[in-house]
Amino acid sequence: MVIEQSGQLLGDLIETKIHKKHISNEEEITFIAMEDVSEDGKIINESIIKYSEVKKGLTYFEKDDVLVAKITPCFENSKGACLDKLKTEKGFGSTEFHVLRAKSNAEPKYIFYHTQLKKFRKQLEKEMTGSAGQRRVPMYSIINYPLDIKHTLTEQKAIAKVLSDVDKLITSIEKLIDKKQKIKQGTMQLLLTGKKRLPGFTGGWEVGKVKDLLYYERPEKYIESEIDEDKHGLIPVLTANKAFILGTTNNEFNCYIDLPVILFDDFTVESKYVDFIFKVRSSAIKILKSKENANIKFIYYLMQIIPFNVGDHKRYYISEYQEINVNVPPLQEQKAIAQILSDMDSEIEALQQKLEKYKLIKEGMMEKLLTGKVRLNE
Structure with a gap:
């Protein structure tokens, strides 16, 4: 048209x-x-x-x-x-x-x-x-x-109402995501601290250090210098901070494949759970693997509630973070807790995907309605 x-x-x-x-x-x-x-x-x-x-x-x-x-x-x-x-x-x-x-x-x-x-x-x-x-x-x-x-004023009002209705739907999904995230945070505080026990588990929790639960590996051999920021490659290049996926590469040499792991930012102490093949961008990361007495997903969730003050710009994992004392349940209870929190994450992720879908729909509707490619009946 x-x-x-x-x-x-x-x-x-x-x-x-x-x-x-x-x-x-x-x-x-x-x-x-x-x-x-x-x-x-x-x-x-x-x-x-x-x-x-x-x-x-x-x-x-x-x-x-x-x-x-x-x-x-x-x-x-x-x-x-x-x-x-x-x-x-x-x-x-x-x-x-x-x-x-x-x-x-x-x-x-x-x-x-x-x-x-x-x-x-x-x-x-x-x-x-x-x-x-x-x-x-x-x-x-x-x-x-x-x-x-x-557009006539009547058309303008009709277009505004249609787009406003989509906005209301988007807002309702955003509020639901926020509610689910708050419920998950509360559940983490209860289950990861032992304040609330899951049915069928009565064994005692043990106090140990982070290093008693995790091995660490340096990332140098997995570093990728050439990154496609438009993400057209097959292999994601990661960081442990909020950006997470910085881009991609098609260089399959020295990808990390021993999964799952926790990526730990040595300077900010942020962490990400990773269960797919990847490479990294920086050496300012530790790759963490669980020992036999630990469930990697449980430890990842536990790390999200560990209080830690970042001060000077320095590496923290070896000098301080791995020495932190943590209270940990038996392995089977770790797995059960991790599964509950993982299910919550899946529900939130599904809502986030739904949210992005409706945002794209709204963007398409705006373009068609405001440019006259689609007309509304007066």
Whole structure:
């Protein structure tokens, strides 16, 4: 389907000037900082304060306005929000927000979803001005952003409702994941400390050191220097921190295959459970294997609740971490506990996959509906 350019600009839907209403010093307003806005278009924190506490020079907005981050990298990362659920009628926020106010011929959420399109971000990224690290999208670029199709107000409202309904579904899944994760954390604290015993297990727990449960291996022979960050290769290249999979490689020489293991970051003490063939990027890792008296998955979960303060930038495993005392049940109870926690992880992972699926569906719907490739019946 070929869509002709509508000749309409985003600026045709938004006010060119934001007029500030009178506010008394005792009136409550909402304050929103840049960190209070997520990268998926949500307000994650609102501070209700009196107008007298507001610093001069902040950005003024009202309920139903749309916020768009103007500065790099916040703009590229889609920071912004529709303020239809604002807790007060007026508010102030970061000076790095643009405020878009819908005209009478426009639906605020329809405008918001346009600002969340990848197309919008990519095009306006090219028009950013300023020096590196301080580049910003000028307001005139937003005003002159061309729309693919001129939707009637009725269509705008219909599109906004459809996409809002998908957002509600996504939010419900996110809340469920958060609930499941909190339940798992509570279960870990009970089962991994012996505060709660599983039925059928009564044997005593033994105190020992981490090194009594795990062997360690240095990673040098498994290091891969050439990494495809787009992950087109067959073999993942790992780290033990939050990034986990840094990329891939097709170099099959010296892959780690004696699985499963725990990858341990020697500087941050973060750890990852790995049950697939891999290579590593850095020597700042220890590869940990369980001894005969330990279940590797149980030990991994136990490591997640071990308190450890990271101070100086140094390697910790040999000098300190492996000397930590831990309380451990008999092997069969370790396996049973690990299975329960592993089942919880599988449930959470399935929900996370479902979440990503709906996010992709929403992204596709936005692109089709907002560009006119798919029309809704009025």
